[in-house]
Amino acid sequence: MSFTRFLAVARKEVVQILRDARSLIIVVIMPVILVLLFGYGVNLDLKGLPVYVYDRDGSQQSQDLLKRLQASAYFDVVRVVNDYPALGRSLDDGHAKMGIVIPWDFSERLHEGRPVQVQALVDGTDDNTANVLIGYSQAVVQGYSSDIQLEWLRTRGKLVQPAPVSVETRTWYNEDLESSAFIVPGVLALVMSVIGAFLTSLTIAREWERGTMEQLISTPVTAVEIMLGKLVPYFVIGMFDVIVCALIAIYWFQVPFRGSFLTLLVSSAMFMVVVLSLGFFISVIAGSQLAASQIALLITFLPAFLLSGFLYSIEQMPIVLQWITRILPARYYVSVLKKIFLKGTPTALLYTDLVPLAVFTLVLAVLATRAFHKRLA
């Protein structure tokens, strides 16, 4: 293997990348945009859901309950209406996601110590939102209800008891339930898929298409030198982008980073080799740049997006899909990322993810090396 020849190919690739506006944008701007996009744009939290109210009681107590609803960040009591049809209409035309009806005998029954029900009409077209609304409203009402109980105890002469045992919920790993912390680490996998697979998939196909490959293979340069010369620049760029994205995640989006930086680099390097090998392999077998790029997107980007656990949790997928994710390298990489960022899992315990990733790395690298031959037909 000649270092001069390898370097010549690598140098040529770098110059070509720098001179091609499209690939430059993908390599420099796209990773940053993706991180910002997913950090800000995708917000799975629900806040300020519009609520319409029909208060048939109009008492002090009903007002209290409504104030609590309003005080909660999840609701925004937009309007008070005076009849059922109005409430119905508000849900029909989407002005309200939920309608609350307080019965006419609300305060009377409370006074008499009888149970009372508050009616909630929920827009179920998006069942995710609906479940959330139901959950939140139950929480608010329950809170109110416990307070009534306490008040009752107090005012009926009983001594003020210490508050009954209350469950204080503290969410682990994602204290504020902020989605960005959940999503952003996975963006690294996406970025690498694009750089590693998509861009690389074009490289061999392009030389065939333009006719430069024919002349290249008539020179003494070896297949391995061509492969390494083409992939090493993308590897360097990819690792650089990983570090940049990680820094944006940590310092801009305040995503916690609790694990080992070294493990981050090593696992990223492994995944990088995986996607590079895939991209190279696709470039060799595809007949044209167009075909190569489409295959690359299909095999690397889409699965990284949909099935790696980056955005949608794997445990909640149908079983069949869960099995499919086992053969996706991205799944293991995303899993490592989340554990390093959010949990700070010690490296030794990451073997369930790192070993499969290493296997993929080896297999695909060998596959790519053997795929490319210096010959026509």
Added chain:
Amino acid sequence: MTEQPQSAIIAEGLTKGFPGVRAVDHLSFDVSSGEIFGLVGPDGAGKTTTLRMLAGIMPPDAGVASVAGFNVAHDPEGAKHQLSYMPQRFGLYEDLTVDENIRFYADLFGVRKAEREERSTQLLQAAGMREFRKRLAGKLSGGMKQKLGLVCALIHRPKVILLDEPTTGVDPVSRRDFWRILYELASEGVAILTSTAYLDEAERCHRVALLHQGKLLFCDTPANLKAKLGKSVLSITSSKPRGLRDELEHAMGISSLVLTGDGLHVVVDDAARRIPEFEARLNSAHVPFDTIQQVTPTIEDLFVDAVSSGASVHA
């Protein structure tokens, strides 16, 4: 196995087929150092396939190909240090500058920096391209691209150069410049194998192999081939060429007749005999004409004669 062979390129029984077509059919020829050898024939004759096999980028189905002493079927990589290949389509990088392309190919052949600088200056000077060093290859004119291709092919002083239709689409002046460079190379001992579909270009080669549908029709110097034709060629000019043809179509002694823009191109058995015959005939039929004279046969005349008579004259 690097002892210097007698011939720089040897092809023996070279054969290559693709689905449905026999592209190269038992081709045998050889090229010596310092010789410019032309593979001549229309599209589809097998020229590109032959060159690709000799360049070591396409394995032959059968036959032996030896370039600079290396058997390219068994050891393609061995030969590549000694040869240069210029494919039909521009094979350099349009998004690299002239200098960057040269450096790339120099590195691939292991040419050291000092040698590369000296040689590239010399070559670019000869090609008249000194001021274009920093220009992107994609922005060069067609003729300049060809010259750049040649410069990159010569940077490592190869013993053998394989050129696939290097002058297609190039205007006659640039073509002449290109050939000047080839002649100089030949005088330095380089073996040059070039292919062309321009039959008249065959005249510029030292020796020529005419290919037709993958087979060799003949192989010799242009002068010998013409001498072996055994026929003469006449050129008759007239402002009404069609009248000439109608009258002479069935005359005796003609083996082929072609209507040109301003006359008739006729292959006859014996010029001395037929010229006065035709003159007499045309005059008595009142068909106007300007001159009848004997001209040298062209390679195209040879080609047509060989193909239509079904015979093949081997060297």
Added chain:
Amino acid sequence: MPDANNSIVIENLLKQFGDFVAVDRINLEIRKGEVFGFLGPNGAGKSTTIRMLCGLLTPTSGHAQVAGYDVAREPESVRQNIGYMSQKFSLYNDLKVIENIRLFAGLYSVPSNQLSERIEWALGMANLKGRENLITATLPGGWKQRLALGCAVLHKPPVVFLDEPTSGVDPISRRQFWDLIHHMAEEGVTVFVTTHYMEEAEYCNRLALIFRGKIVALGTPSELKQKSMKGELLLVECQPLGNAVEVLQSAPDVMDAAVFGNALHLVVRDATAAIPQVKKYLSDRSITVGRVEKIHPSLEDVFVSLTTASDSGKEWEA
């Protein structure tokens, strides 16, 4: 004066791009039914002229009329009355023969009542009857040429532009193709040919050579070979060739010396006088001389002599 016999009339045609004059006031008259060749090096103004004649580029000044329509004022009409065929780029290789024909019939708006007759004609001309369903890519070279020609003239245009239509085609097919062209010309179609392929140029009735935006030669191929060449041509066989070339380049009375195959071609003022001079010159310098004789210049010799004359240091008065 507009002459009904003239199919293409070019008058003081000028095209300028910024400071650069691409076409410098050229004048040409091409008769109906003429096969006219337009030659010139790349960058000489050839393509620019063609584009103007096809109504694709507006002249800066001057006029051109093609098939009776002014190219600047009625470019659409011009385009409807011309056919264009380029050897490498005309047909869609993955379509069947009949599909290509139908496609071009549509593109050229062949009226539906003429459609089937024109299709039959195109198939017959290209010798493809019974082979309508072959994929175009599988056709042998010469047939593709004729099919492309057929497709270019489905709408029976009075003027046809051909761009290197037979380069790379085997000589026999080429001759058949040009027979077809001459036949069309006989029926009144004007054929305008551009090419770098001197063998094609020989098929033209008249040729014009454009260089640096100007027409530097005009005439039949024979006229050009006899009269346009500056000087006469000698063939010199000698050994060693390389030395001989260098030596002769600087010889008096030798305008140009170049290697050509196994011999030299010399351009001299007067062949008869030069032959003995050259022989002596070479033998004086220990170069073995063989045959030295006058040869007829080829079109390429004419082309080169006219397009490099102003560049070389040696200028001759006519």
